[in-house]
Amino acid sequence: MNNLIRELKWRGMIQDIMPGTEEQLNKEMTTAYVGFDPTADSLHIGSLVPILLLVHLQKAGHKPIALVGGATGMVGDPSGKSEERNMLSLDELQKNITGVRNQLARFLDFSPERTNAAELLNNYDWFSPISFLDFIRDVGKHITVNYMMAKDSVKKRLESENGMSFTEFSYQLVQGYDFYWLHQNWNCKMQMGGSDQWGNIVTGTELIRRKNGGEAFAFTCPLIKKSDGGKFGKTEKGNIWLDPSKTSPFQFYQFWLNASDTDAESWIKIFTFLDETFIETLIAEHRQNPSARLVQKKLAEELTRFVHGQEELDKSIETTQKLFSTSTVSATELSVDDLQNMEGIVKSSFDISRLETGIDILTFLSETKVFESKGAARKMIQNGGVSINRNKVTDPNSLSEKNWLLHGRFVLVQVGKKNYFLIECD
């Protein structure tokens, strides 16, 4: 059993830790859990850190429990939210629970022959039989409102103009009860999560202590931020999801590849399992020659493999090379195969005869759905953001030309540096 806490510390994955946690982990195989809220039908990369905590835990010989919040999801966690959230419909919630469950199941080892096999639980299972009256008698009685109001997540909302509903106020009790229940039924002594969960987690340990004098431990990991202060995990296209149908493996790979130098250095420690010496050496090399972006490449590689598998990683690298490494090479050198098999490209079709006769470029771009309208296409061309076959279009009034056609039928349109469209003409 290696020292989990020391390992996580050098990776920068520990924010707060309860006294005695390290001793507990060193003493015996410990069961620990992380909760995941089913706010969407897929997890996004923000949930990756808590997932990794569970994986590290299991690697260190302890028993991980991944908890899907079927019950807590019905209440809504106020932590870090400046206003009351909309409630999800039960249908949506059910769909989300299934989606999240399936994803979590991929990252942990559930083989029953392991003594520390992972478990996947849904807190709805133990909450549904509890009546409201039972709950406020058995749980509510142990925690004072004064205690609950002192929590940061609550205090902030009480001070804001928006207020807070009783539902969200109760959230910490609901989550606290999870910990208590797991402590009773699974001998779960530890909870982990993002640092925004600290308040909720502490309510849980408090409940365990007050209800039956039990001992419980916890630590949290820092919330990931970008060095420029932007939100982590968001891009122009929105969230980076783990579900390949929402964020393609290529886009996923690209996200990590585009990390800034400072971010990449801390992220590679957090998001990969590479060991300390390897990472230190890599960072040193990277600083010698930052333009090679060794850290970003390794980070993108490790993570894409972890989430999507080797095969998808290979495809993503291949597409990346075709789209970016050869960007100085003219488009005519791309083979039919290259064009057709590149991932992360939007494809559409167009009537070849109209193109050959010479059609104005605005009509072409709007009808192929590269742009919503001629006006939008015009603006972007005037801004210098459109290329055809890697040649910048300068005049919005120009006409199409026969020699646009690659291999007699393809046109490669580029908006900005990173958005590619392949128009097949026949």
Place this chain on the structure above:
RNA sequence: GGGCAGUUACCAGAGUGGCCAAAUGGGGCGGACUGUAAAUCCGCUGUCUUUCGACUUCGGUGGUUCGAAUCCACCACUGCCCA
């Protein structure tokens, strides 16, 4: 139930009869510089359109007016305080 404040574009937030498609900031998108970075600078950001112009927007409905985001009436919703 009573009193007060409010509802403006993706978000925050100005505007309180015409100069308003609506300040400013953030975000987003594009460009330059670079390394598919960061920082910086520049452009775009209601819709459609050959920059003319047309059309639709300021919680909803109706009204006053030559003219309404702005004034009036009613309705809806939100927050705060009191009961």
